[in-house]
Amino acid sequence: MQNLLTASQMREADAYTIAHEPIASIDLMERAAHAFIERSLALSLIKKDQSILICCGAGNNGGDGLAIARQLYEEGFSALHIWIIHYNERQSADFKTNLARIETLPISIQSFAQEDELPMIEQSLIIDAMLGSGLNKPLSGSWLKVVQHLNQAKKKVIAVDIPTGMPADGHLMRSMTALFAHEVISFQRPKINFLFPESAYFMKRFHVVDIGLNEDFIARQASDFYEITSNDARAIYKERRPFSHKGTYGHSLLIAGSEDTMGAALLCAEACLYTGSGLTSACIPKTGLTALNTRLPEVMAISREALFHQPLKQYTAMAVGPGLGKSQEISELMKRLLAKPAMPMVIDADALNVLAENQQLFDRLPPDSILTPHMKEFDRLFGEHSYWYDRVVKAREEAQQRKLIIVLKNQYTFIALPNGRILVNFTGNPAMASGGMGDALTGMLVALLAQGYRAEEAAILGCYLHGKSGDLLAETGMAVVPANVLIQNISKVMGNI
Numbered sequence: 285m286q287n288l289l290t291a292s293q294m295r296e297a298d299a300y301t302i303a304h305e306p307i308a309s310i311d312l313m314e315r316a317a318h319a320f321i322e323r324s325l326a327l328s329l330i331k332k333d334q335s336i337l338i339c340c341g342a343g344n345n346g347g348d349g350l351a352i353a354r355q356l357y358e359e360g361f362s363a364l365h366i367w368i369i370h371y372n373e374r375q376s377a378d379f380k381t382n383l384a385r386i387e388t389l390p391i392s393i394q395s396f397a398q399e400d401e402l403p404m405i406e407q408s409l410i411i412d413a414m415l416g417s418g419l420n421k422p423l424s425g426s427w428l429k430v431v432q433h434l435n436q437a438k439k440k441v442i443a444v445d446i447p448t449g450m451p452a453d454g455h456l457m458r459s460m461t462a463l464f465a466h467e468v469i470s471f472q473r474p475k476i477n478f479l480f481p482e483s484a485y486f487m488k489r490f491h492v493v494d495i496g497l498n499e500d501f502i503a504r505q506a507s508d509f510y511e512i513t514s515n516d517a518r519a520i521y522k523e524r525r526p527f528s529h530k531g532t533y534g535h536s537l538l539i540a541g542s543e544d545t546m547g548a549a550l551l552c553a554e555a556c557l558y559t560g561s562g563l564t565s566a567c568i569p570k571t572g573l574t575a576l577n578t579r580l581p582e583v584m585a586i587s588r589e590a591l592f593h594q595p596l597k598q599y600t601a602m603a604v605g606p607g608l609g610k611s612q613e614i615s616e617l618m619k620r621l622l623a624k625p626a627m628p629m630v631i632d633a634d635a636l637n638v639l640a641e642n643q644q645l646f647d648r649l650p651p652d653s654i655l656t657p658h659m660k661e662f663d664r665l666f667g668e669h670s671y672w673y674d675r676v677v678k679a680r681e682e683a684q685q686r687k688l689i690i691v692l693k694n695q696y697t698f699i700a701l702p703n704g705r706i707l708v709n710f711t712g713n714p715a716m717a718s719g720g721m722g723d724a725l726t727g728m729l730v731a732l733l734a735q736g737y738r739a740e741e742a743a744i745l746g747c748y749l750h751g752k753s754g755d756l757l758a759e760t761g762m763a764v765v766p767a768n769v770l771i772q773n774i775s776k777v778m779g780n781i
């Protein structure tokens with residue numbers, strides 16, 4: 285698990301590294317510039333014959349920009365042009381050093397003071413090194429004008445560390461003006477605000493480069509946010525054991541589907557199978573029986589009527605919600621299920637809506653139950669939110685107070701734990717943005733619970749594998765990954781973990 289830092293913690297990490305390691309601040313900047321160029325070249329974001337405008341402020345972000353320009357020149361880039369935006373009086377020491385280092389080179393530099401007219405931009409690419417994590421207020425005055433001018437030029441932009449004008453943490457408002465960056469190359473850790481959907485107003489993609497800040501110091505910083513890494517998933521995952529049999533891997537009960545949305549139940553059940561549940565039973569409406577038997581012969585069916593005429597004890601874990609629909613009958617069913625809940629549970633989709641309308645049912649959920657709302661379901665449960673940041677903070681509060689695990693789904697899924705931590709899943713991609721993906725996740729989570737993974741482990745591993753399966757398929761060239769295709773890839777992803 286890697287903790288994510290705020291901008292001010294990042295500055296402390298910067299200062300600590302300089303104080304405790306044999307590296308001077310100016311050399312750290314040199315390293316950051318080198319890492320920026322190396323990654324840009326590796327991703328083919330820049331080419332030697334390209335004309336590039338490097339826009340620099342006069343702080344350390346601007347210092348990075350000057351070091352990048354000089355190193356590009358040394359790499360053989362020849363069509364470089366620099367703007368220095370001199371709207372602030374103060375210049376950082378490392379900016380000054382880098383300015384002295386570049387002034388002797390044959391690179392054209394233009395300086396702009398407030399009120400100076402800005403020229404047309406002829407270059408095809410802009411490197412944005414005006415303001416970085418030192419941003420301490422929204423842009424205004426001349427800063428606002430320069431950013432608007434650059435945005436209007438509609439050129440490709442690569443931002444150094446963070447787009448100029450975008451705050452690294454805290455509220456992200458659509459009304460804020462920032463330089464829109466197509467690519468961001470960020471130092472050491474992603475900025476927390478990159479993970480919220482509102483970041484799409486300011487940037488398209490980000491890449492993180494290691495610049496060798498002291499990791500021991502970083503790990504000691506208190507943080508609300510932790511990135512789930514492949515190592516975490518690997519550490520949780522357990523291989524199937526010798527002499528094991530279907531009884532070893534638990535019995536999942538899915539309560540899902542209605543006449544019109546039987547597909548949700550099928551996807552959920554299929555994901556449960558492919559994630560390794562020993563046995564899977566699906567409680568579905570009668571009208572779905574033929575579909576279930578035809579498509580998933582491994583899965584056993586129980587009718588809604590029969591559900592409470594048999595011991596629920598035979599099941600190891602339960603998922604309820606996908607495709608259930610809204611009706612009084614479903615509401616009653618949830619109430620009966622939660623009268624004596626005795627097994628780990630995943631609550632999704634329509635079951636979440638029942639909870640939203642019957643908040644007293646919350647108290648009956650077994651501790652560590654996993655709730656998997658998307659944004660709208662979340663707001664129905666816990667109130668409307670205007671900002672993702674607030675929504676995630678609310679998820680943390682609710683998870684802590686109610687001792688539940690809340691999996692708030694999005695491109696970056698936030699897993700809020702009862703201990704107050706928020707884990708962020710980085711796997712997954714927009715090729716997965718189509719119906720049924722959440723049903724698949726629910727099936728995966730219940731399968732992991734049935735196999736004996738603790739709820740926290742199931743949430744981490746389930747979200748990681750779900751996104752990873754989608755990522756590996758997207759890497760094969762699939763622009764869209766339908767849920768059933770993702771599901772059929774899960775067991776391979778597990779095998780290769």
Ligand SMILES: NC(=O)C1=CN([C@@H]2O[C@H](COP(=O)(O)OP(=O)(O)OC[C@H]3O[C@@H](n4cnc5c(N)ncnc54)[C@H](OP(=O)(O)O)[C@@H]3O)[C@@H](O)[C@H]2O)[C@@H](O)CC1
Pocket residue numbers: 294295297298312313316341342343344345346348372374376414415416417418419420421422423424427444445446471495497
């Ligand atoms: N790990 C690290 O930390 C490393 C950091 N590195 C690099 O340093 C960058 C951070 O540099 P930085 O701290 O010098 O601040 P930067 O973003 O250049 O801003 C300059 C000044 O602008 C001002 N200002 C702020 N907001 C403003 C506004 N809205 N409108 C007008 N002015 C505004 C504010 O000055 P003030 O207002 O306080 O006078 C601020 O100090 C970081 O992003 C990365 O690129 C790497 O080199 C190596 C490792």
Ligand SMILES: Nc1ncnc2c1ncn2[C@@H]1O[C@H](COP(=O)(O)OP(=O)(O)O)[C@@H](O)[C@H]1O
Pocket residue numbers: 657658693694695696697711712713714715716717718719720721722723724725750751
């Ligand atoms: N752009 C994306 N990047 C990564 N994951 C995504 C993206 N879009 C959707 N997903 C994932 O797909 C799932 C969608 O869940 P949900 O909205 O409940 O779908 P459904 O109700 O259709 O089953 C979530 O797990 C989410 O993380």
Ligand SMILES: [K+]
Pocket residue numbers: 345412413414415416443444445446447448
């Ligand atoms: K920047």
